[in-house]
Amino acid sequence: AQTVTQSQPEMSVQEAETVTLSCTYDTSENNYYLFWYKQPPSRQMILVIRQEAYKQQNATENRFSVNFQKAAKSFSLKISDSQLGDTAMYFCAFLRAQKLVFGQGTRLTINP
């Protein structure tokens, strides 16, 4: 069975700083997809970024980028130039056979 682990329950940084959220996973599969979702206080889960395991290049979406280390089964999210609106719960998720397995979440607070 696939498992996803986020070892940082909470993080807090100052506005404009860079922050990295950690995620590790366990799978015996070779082809799979990984996602980071954001859940702001408004509660709707929003897709931040996704990575396909067969692609070597790390995914980037504006200020959000990932560091995907397939051999180490690590998938961290980097947020550059953090903004107050980045305050949210962040979930790492593994997708296979159309079903998502989520990590426990990291509560990120951006302080002014």
Next chain:
Amino acid sequence: DVKVTQSSRYLVKRTGEKVFLECVQDMDHENMFWYRQDPGLGLRLIYFSYDVKMKEKGDIPEGYSVSREKKERFSLILESASTNQTSMYLCASSLGGASNQPQHFGDGTRLSIL
């Protein structure tokens, strides 16, 4: 944009009641999901449907059932609500076929069982 609508943001019910949580999506997605979200546990899959009248158990189906009579609607049913089912419930949908499609979520229903 995909719209996934959950019928209630907040719901309070009593132990033993039959509870229905409704979810509707407007993008003709084949797949629909019900999750439960609890602090420190992330989201856990309760049930999954990949077509009308089709359903598959997730990781924590005990105490729940689902219904999918129409493609756009997926209902979660608590047959006899218990206090340990107090939680946030999230519905999601995604395209079927290829396995790499992201899921789109509703706003969640915070359910309290008294």
